Amino acid sequence: MPWCQxxxxxxxxxxxxxxxxxxxxxxxxxxxxxTKAYMGDASRYDVDSDDEEEAETFGGNTHPPEYYRKAxxxxxxxxYDGGNYSEGSLLLLKAIEEQWNQFCSIILRRDPVECFRDxxxxxxxxxxxWSLNQKxxxxxxxxxGIKTRSALGTNWKILxxxxxxxxxSKLDAKINRRMHTVLSSLGNKYDLSGKKRANRCMTxxxxxxxxxxxxxxxxxxFHLGELRILAVLxxxxxxxxxxxxxxILQLRYGDIRIVLARDPEGGPHVLLIRxxxxxxxTYLGSKDAKTFTxxxxxxxxxxxxxxxxxxxxxxxxxxxxxxxxxxxxxQLNELDIHPxxxxxxxxxxxxxxxxxxxxRAVKTLTGYEISPEEPISYGMMAGWLRRIGxxxxxxxxxxxxxxxxxxxxxxxxxxxxxxxxxxLALDHANSDPFQKHYLGREVCxxxxxxxxxxKQQQTLLKxxxxxxxxxxxxxxxxxxxxxxxxxxxxxRIRSEKQALRRALKKETRDxxxxxxxxxxxxxxxxxxKYAESPRTSRPGAPQRPAQQRLLQxxxxxxSNTLEGQYQRRSRAIQAIIVYCxxxxxxxxxxxxxxxxxxxxxxxxxxxxxxxxxVSSVFIESSKERSNRCFLCIGAALSLExxxxxxxxxxxxxxxxxxxxxxxxxxxxxxxASNTRPECKVCNVVLAHKMHLQNHxxxxxxxxx
Numbered sequence: 001m002p003w004c005q006x007x008x009x010x011x012x013x014x015x016x017x018x019x020x021x022x023x024x025x026x027x028x029x030x031x032x033x034x035t036k037a038y039m040g041d042a043s044r045y046d047v048d049s050d051d052e053e054e055a056e057t058f059g060g061n062t063h064p065p066e067y068y069r070k071a072x073x074x075x076x077x078x079x080y081d082g083g084n085y086s087e088g089s090l091l092l093l094k095a096i097e098e099q100w101n102q103f104c105s106i107i108l109r110r111d112p113v114e115c116f117r118d119x120x121x122x123x124x125x126x127x128x129x130w131s132l133n134q135k136x137x138x139x140x141x142x143x144x145g146i147k148t149r150s151a152l153g154t155n156w157k158i159l160x161x162x163x164x165x166x167x168x169s170k171l172d173a174k175i176n177r178r179m180h181t182v183l184s185s186l187g188n189k190y191d192l193s194g195k196k197r198a199n200r201c202m203t204x205x206x207x208x209x210x211x212x213x214x215x216x217x218x219x220x221x222f223h224l225g226e227l228r229i230l231a232v233l234x235x236x237x238x239x240x241x242x243x244x245x246x247x248i249l250q251l252r253y254g255d256i257r258i259v260l261a262r263d264p265e266g267g268p269h270v271l272l273i274r275x276x277x278x279x280x281x282t283y284l285g286s287k288d289a290k291t292f293t294x295x296x297x298x299x300x301x302x303x304x305x306x307x308x309x310x311x312x313x314x315x316x317x318x319x320x321x322x323x324x325x326x327x328x329x330x331q332l333n334e335l336d337i338h339p340x341x342x343x344x345x346x347x348x349x350x351x352x353x354x355x356x357x358x359x360r361a362v363k364t365l366t367g368y369e370i371s372p373e374e375p376i377s378y379g380m381m382a383g384w385l386r387r388i389g390x391x392x393x394x395x396x397x398x399x400x401x402x403x404x405x406x407x408x409x410x411x412x413x414x415x416x417x418x419x420x421x422x423x424l425a426l427d428h429a430n431s432d433p434f435q436k437h438y439l440g441r442e443v444c445x446x447x448x449x450x451x452x453x454x455k456q457q458q459t460l461l462k463x464x465x466x467x468x469x470x471x472x473x474x475x476x477x478x479x480x481x482x483x484x485x486x487x488x489x490x491x492r493i494r495s496e497k498q499a500l501r502r503a504l505k506k507e508t509r510d511x512x513x514x515x516x517x518x519x520x521x522x523x524x525x526x527x528x529k530y531a532e533s534p535r536t537s538r539p540g541a542p543q544r545p546a547q548q549r550l551l552q553x554x555x556x557x558x559s560n561t562l563e564g565q566y567q568r569r570s571r572a573i574q575a576i577i578v579y580c581x582x583x584x585x586x587x588x589x590x591x592x593x594x595x596x597x598x599x600x601x602x603x604x605x606x607x608x609x610x611x612x613x614v615s616s617v618f619i620e621s622s623k624e625r626s627n628r629c630f631l632c633i634g635a636a637l638s639l640e641x642x643x644x645x646x647x648x649x650x651x652x653x654x655x656x657x658x659x660x661x662x663x664x665x666x667x668x669x670x671x672a673s674n675t676r677p678e679c680k681v682c683n684v685v686l687a688h689k690m691h692l693q694n695h696x697x698x699x700x701x702x703x704x
Contacts, residue, residue, distance in 0.1 A: 011101070036340050071482035093165075096158045099134075103127050116166050121178050127159075128152065128182070132190050142499075144256055149187040149194045156183060163295050167628065198396050201406035204305065206468035210385075211304045218541045218549055220387050223547070224361040224368040226317065229386050231311060234358060236307040237275065238400060241292045241406025242425055245400035247277040253320060254308060254353035258346040260296070262337050269337060271296040271308055290424065298565050303554045303572050314357065316350070322347040329573035333566040335623025344660050363670035363675050364637040367583040393475035395513055406466075408434055474516065476508055483508070546582050549577045583635070583645075610636060613650035614681055617672055619701035625656035626701040631667050634680030648663070658704050663696065668704060 084345040104112040106122075107130060115123065132152075136145040146152050156179060160171050172195055187194070202210070211232050214220075222228040228486075238248050257274040267464060273294040296308045303309055315321065325331075326346065337344045361368040391397030404426075411422040412434065419431055429433055429641065479487070479501060487500045522529060553575035559565045610633070617630040628650065636649035653659040666690065671677060677692045678685050686692045696702040 003471075020140035020644045032641045041403070059223060065413060066225045078547075086575065092158050094153075095160060097157060099131055100127065100159065100162060103130055109223075113166050116163050119163070119175065120169070121582070122173055124175070124179060124180050124188070128155070128186055129189075130185065131155070140548050146190075147193060149183070149192045152183055152187060153190060176472065176584060199405050199468050200396060200402060201467065202398065202408055203463070203466040204239075205463075206466055206471075207235060207403065208302065208304050209392060209468065209471070210388055210398070211235060214384075215304075215554065217388070217391055218543055218545070218547075219391055220384070221584045222361075222384070223584055223619070224370065226314070226580035227361055227376075228584070229576055229580055230358050231381070231388075233307070233310040233314065234400075235383055235385075235403065236305065236310060238403045239407065240294060240307075241275075241277065241403050242411065243277050243290075244404070244427065245381070249358050249376055249378060249381060250278065251275060251352065251357045253348050253357060254356050256357070257346065258312075258315070258321075258336055259346070260332075260337060260344045260346060262342050268297065268298060269335075271312075271332070272307060272343075273311060290427075296531050298562070299558055301558055303568070304558070305570075306572075309554070309569060309572045310576060313580065316573060317577045320352055322349050326498075326589060329570040329577075330566075333563075333570065351558055363665050365671050365675070366631050366680075390475075390477040390509075392468075393472040395475065395479070401548070402572045468513075472516075475512055476505075479505055479508070524664060544643050546647065547580050550579045610646060610650060616652075617681060617700045617702075622698070624626045624701050625659075625703070626657055627654075629653075629659060629662060629667075629698070630681050630700040630702065631663075632678065632680075637680055656701075656703065663702055663704050664681070 006072070035141075066673065069680075100115075101112045101195045104110050104115045107126075123502065132146055134143055137147065160176075163171055186192075214231050214235075216229065220230065234245075234248055237251070238245060241248070255276045255278075258273075259272040259274065261270050261272050263270055274291055274294075275294075276289050276291045278289050294307055297306070300306050312329060312332075316327070319327060320325075335344065335346075358376040358381075359371045360374050360376045360380065362371045362374070385398050385400060389396075392398075408422070408426055411425060413417075422428075422434065423431060426434065449677055477595065483504055484501075487497060487504060491578075520530065541549060553572045556568050559568055613628055613633050613636070617626050617628050619626060632649040636646045639646055639649075653662060671689050671692070673689070676685050677686060677689070678694075679695060679699075682695075685694055693704045696704055
């Protein structure tokens with residue numbers, strides 16, 4: 001074999017003679033592919049006849065044999081113990097492992113791994129008994145503790161995984177069987193609840209009410225209008241796919257494909273949304289991605305359920321289309337498909353490939369803006385959904401999985417969907433998870449009619465078994481002024497105020513259904529009309545003009561013509577684009593008042609004109625101080641005069657010192673280091689933070 005085939009070729013233009021210099025294989029410099037730590041002196045790798053086979057193996061490859069010999073010696077098998085876990089699972093594993101380490105070191109005074117090797121039922125019993133008695137966590141914080149048997153069972157499953165990771169073997173089957181009795185005994189001892197979470201479905205009608213309340217309420221602030229739109233888009237993408245909510249939140253622009261498709265039945269061209277979801281539960285490796293296709297319903301009776309207008313609103317808001325001329329929604333009406341073809345893609349910008357669609361808002365100098373890369377967490381989205389459900393008056397806590405339950409049950413009941421396709425959509429390996437967790441425990445069938453052979457009242461049963469069966473606008477969503485005051489005067493107020501508020505609110509809501517039903521029955525039997533319910537919480541602020549225009553566009557009636565429908569769609573998308581930029585007013589709830597004085601009117605603000613406010617923030621001497629924030633007034637200049645947030649932005653502070661605190665906390669602390677701040681009342685752009693502080697003092701009398 002020629003020696004050049006045995007060499008490590010480092011450069012395409014290296015001149016090689018027919019014989020190796022000094023009888024050795026040269027090592028060229030390109031890439032420095034093998035470091036001295038492995039190679040050492042190159043002279044060690046002379047090739048003689050005995051090494052011919054080894055040289056042939058190395059010839060033309062990247063690394064010599066020594067590289068792999070060394071790598072095998074240094075290989076750490078511990079990195080590959082167990083399965084591939086998601087971040088949430090890793091947190092649970094770490095928490096249980098820390099508890100086990102504490103128990104072994106403090107109670108047993110032994111090494112945790114040694115305790116695993118000598119594990120027994122008595123040790124496991126007293127570990128969980130000790131764990132159930134832990135009331136205080138890190139930094140003296142009160143622990144939530146284990147409240148249900150299912151949570152105790154989950155901790156046992158996680159401990160088994162910790163055991164396997166520590167010992168490399170599975171727990172003895174005999175111990176595993178006995179632990180079922182142990183967990184049951186501990187559940188009885190600590191009176192743990194065996195009640196499972198309700199798996200009621202959120203039907204399409206429930207979803208419609210949820211979306212309308214999300215768009216219209218002012219009792220829940222999203223800080224930035226785009227977050228309100230994203231809260232709706234999340235529901236509309238989750239509802240048809242039935243996917244895990246976390247996979248929707250991890251959607252990136254690169255996972256979305258917008259296509260203009262030809263209708264094979266001869267109708268007008270239809271916009272398709274194709275979105276690909278990565279499986280988020282990665283135990284034992286990642287799963288295959290699935291792509292869902294949603295066709296637009298052009299003559300949609302309600303735009304509240306139109307996924308396309310909300311997604312297109314976000315795409316146009318961020319100018320996400322790769323075509324530089326496609327910048328307005330009305331341009332979609334002008335597009336056509338090339339003759340002989342079925343589709344025309346509308347590609348998105350390649351630089352948005354890995355950018356999250358669902359991103360949280362971050363504070364800026366004068367308001368909020370969408371974070372460049374920080375996604376909305378599952379807890380944040382779940383909190384929004386729960387709050388809107390409370391405002392709707394739903395008895396049960398609304399969760400994202402209500403929509404997943406609904407999709408699963410609808411797919412199961414549909415005769416054109418096989419069990420295999422249902423499992424594929426839900427990311428289930430078989431039908432067991434569906435039957436155990438997703439199949440509604442509220443049996444949604446008119447079983448007596450089926451047995452009798454009579455006509456089934458399926459529509460009524462579907463409503464009765466859904467999450468929306470209990471909707472009542474009279475149901476309390478917040479604490480009353482008196483309830484809030486009672487919490488504030490509680491003797492344990494300092495450490496448990498928030499916990500007491502949550503507990504009182506839950507108790508009030510849980511008891512309301514039956515108590516109110518008794519009152520209604522007595523009222524009707526007396527022959528009286530329904531009495532007006534007392535106000536249980538503060539009313540929301542008036543809707544702002546942009547919110548009114550948004551609702552007006554989305555609730556617009558169906559047009560009789562195709563052109564009218566296109567215009568309806570364009571107006572709705574444009575209203576969404578505009579609303580995305582709105583900074584929302586934070587509502588004040590009775591439960592958040594520290595003094596218990598809930599009689600303060602939400603809208604009580606000092607009245608003064610915007611023009612007077614602008615003139616008041618300019619000083620005539622260096623000793624003069626202002627009581628108004630020139631940055632907030634600058635933000636008010638971009639709003640309409642009848643916008644209710646104007647009064648809040650131009651209000652006067654009690655003293656220049658209060659203004660200084662506000663200026664530091666609200667503006668300076670949120671000014672990024674690479675940002676050039678702008679003073680809108682002076683219409684000047686400032687160089688940096690210190691320039692802003694100097695401008696604030698010399699021009700506007702605001703000390704910082």
